[in-house]
Amino acid sequence: MSLALRLTGAEVLTPAGLADTPLAISDGLITDTTPVREVDLSGHLILPGLVDAHGDAFEKHLAPRRGAMKDLDQGLIVAEAELAANGITTATLAQFYSWEGGMRGPDFARRVLESLDDIRPRVGTDLRVQLRFEISMLEDYATIEDWITRYAIPYLVFNDHLPHDLLAKGKTPPGHVGKSLRIGKNPDRHLEDIQALHAGMDAVPAALDALCARLSDLPVRLGSHDDNTAAQRAAWDARGVHIAEFPETAEAAEAARATGAPVVLGAPNVVRGGSHKGNASALDLIAMGLCDALASDYHYPSMRRAAFLLADGGLMEFAAAWGLVSSGPARLLGLTDRGTLSPGQRADLVILDAKTRDICATLSAGQVTYMKGDVAARFVG
Known part of the structure; x- marks a missing residue:
């Protein structure tokens, strides 16, 4: 009511x-x-x-224990309650579509999208979705294009989590056996599959060019994830991929700013005082004027805490700091009504x-x- x-x-x-x-x-x-x-x-x-442009903390509610992934609708309802308790009124649930399988695999992604369609009329928070697609999955490009229309996906982000350096050396990634068994896949077969994806990377740039050209006619926003160099960001920008999520370096963030691409950083990075992976500090990038939105990433309470930390620390006025978790993300998502x-x-x-x-x-x-x-x-x- x-x-x-x-x-x-x-x-x-x-x-x-x-x-x-x-x-x-x-x-x-x-x-x-x-x-x-x-x-x-x-x-x-x-x-x-709060308007969250990228959050995956909902995952823990969908599978609180290994294999307990049957009632996704109930998990999403509980996740919505957590979002609301943290002041989030618009949530973008970042769901993987990845070769990694399990909760990141295509089948699970489809189930999440269907469950979201089912529970949206039953909750108050505006639950949106971001599909995080692994660019090495060439055989799935047509599926992604179909899903954007079928499930009205408003936001697609391109990822590449393949351990290319290790695979190029013929090495097995650390923890490979355990990860394979967790998703119910034979480790040898899984290694063969990711090696094949790595071997097919030469065909990816042209396939991405074609896919992004087709998507330009659809109501979907496109983003890149974890850009490391100016050249990477320039390549994405040339394809019409105009949102830069979590750039790993100041160089990549500056390249995004130079073309007017909105930059999304992680609120937990601000609260922690740095990246847990050793990437560029969000505080440093914000001080350089290289941030348009702070996202919850993996921790919903960090959005509110980050805004107050920025204001209390004198890095920016409170209104501007709160704008990074409200009007800023709303703007880059095209939500002009909030x-x-x-x-x-x-x-x-x-x-x-x-x-x-x-x-x-x-x-x-x-x-x-x-x-x-x-x-x-x-x-x-």
Whole structure:
């Protein structure tokens, strides 16, 4: 149920900055009219809901134990509750389509897409999907093109996780046997398959050129993942792949900025103070002006924490820092109806305790998706 309320007493993050001003919502939108009912939120902050451009923390709910992957709809519903508890009103679930198999394999990806279609009408958070496609899978290019239309996939990202250096030397990747057994595949057969994918990489650039040309006529945004060099980013840009996710170096991030490609960095990288893989520090890239959005990556709470860390550390003003987790990702995803608390925008908002910064409530399109404690009492009182 979408609420009609006038929220008073709180500091509201408006397009002009934080202000002690009422915020009215009605029919799922921010409005400049005055609903009859008021809720006093003194002592709280009202901020735009978080827009996550890339998150895979939902995976743990789909397979809490090895092999327990039968009821994906229930896992997605629980994941949605976690998203809402972290202030996320728009979530992009990053699902692999990979030679790695198991939860990253094509069959599992199809099941996730079908389950998402089933549960979306039953939840309040706007659940979107990003398909992460391994470019070495030449025989699957037609399937990807079909799925984008069949499942209305709005965002496709190109990955390449093959251990090319090891395979070129004829070596077996570390942990190969264990990984093969976990996905129920014979290790020798699995090694043969990834060696064949590696051997076929010469055909990938032309195949990508053709695929991206065909996709240019479809309503799908294209991104590259883990760019390492300016040359890599330039090649993607020439194909119309205009979002740069998690560039591994400042060189790649600068190349993206030079062509106007939005740069997505990981919020956990900010919170940790650096990359867990030894790549470029998100803090350094942000200081260089090379970030348009912070994504949850593998940890939903990091989005909120990263925004406050950036503001508290003096790296940027709070409004700009919060923009990296709200209006910035909304913009690069083409979602013009959210990201700011302006009349006519979706009533996507998060209510925080001003002292503790704990999330007290989340509303998505004016619908309560999470609420607790004193704020809940004020709403129902």
